[in-house]
Amino acid sequence: MTERIISEARERAICILLDDPSPAVQIALSQELERLGDVGLSLLRKAAREQSGGTREAALRFLNDLKGPDPAAAVIAFIQSLRYDLETGMFLFNRVLEPDLELRPIREYLDTIAHRVRELTVQPQSTWEQCKILNRVLFHEFGFRGNMEDFEDPLNSFMAPLLRRRKGLPISLSILYLLVADRAGMRLDPVALPGHFLVGSFQQDEPFFIDAFDRGRMLTLEELHEELHGQSLQVNANWFNPTPVGEVLCRVCRNLQRHFTHRNHPRMARTFAQFIQEFEDTYRRHSQA
Secondary structure: OOOOOOOOHHHHHHHOOOOOHHHHHHHHHHHHHHHHHHHHHHHHHHHHHHHHHHHHHHHHHHHHHHOOOOOOHHHHHHHHHOOOHHHHHHHHHHHHHHOOOOOHHHHHHHHHHHHHHHHOOOOOOOOHHHHHHHHHHHHOOOOOOOEOOOOHHHHHHHHHHHHHHHEHHHHHHHHHHHHHHHHHOOOOOEEEEOOEEEEEEEEOOOOEEEEEHHOOEEEHHHHHHHHHHOOOOOOOHHHHHOOOOHHHHHHHHHHHHHHHHOOOOHHHHHHHHHHHHHHHHHHHHHOOO
């Protein structure tokens, strides 16, 4: 059980050891501070306020290690880096919702799904045939589906809730599809249509598309054209090209801003609005450089 108080002598001893150069001492001290819980955090905050030099720097470092970096600040740094990948971006967004989220079980679960896909794949197979296997695994064996009952639920857009509940939006299910496909050695791309989101394959002479929200329904380019014309949309040929990862992640943020606003969570809505603005500002700075 975590102690609620510690003696002054013990507090002084911990402060003295904060900047000890011995790795063994640092490991033992980290374990002790973690065991102390809130008391350890309070001690570190006090040291950061009252101490100076190496002791103060060590206290701040321990504080950061125990509390973890600010999730929103980590997202901003990621956006500004311009080094975008879907998995990292989605995990960072999720930590804004769940700061203590453990990522290893999520990665292991994605690995498990991909292993099942590889298990059923017999080479050589076309990408179309591989996608049919991926569809079977994701939407039939694991039971993922579109959340048509509560489309506006913000949890639809986060990776951990998507994996727990096995339901999400077109874009989050498409991202899941892409993450599993990548682990299974398949080259697919995100395709952002107006009002919908698909996965695209561009490795063969004729591209085709997968609707992850509709249990992996597969469409040729001609079929997709016909479907969009049937919705009275003025089709633009650029819609069918792969979408840059930064634009995909910004679109996730737009969905989350809208859905958090709809659910009356203004603080979270403002946070994701800040991310949208950062994407736009970073793109503007980069394009002018």
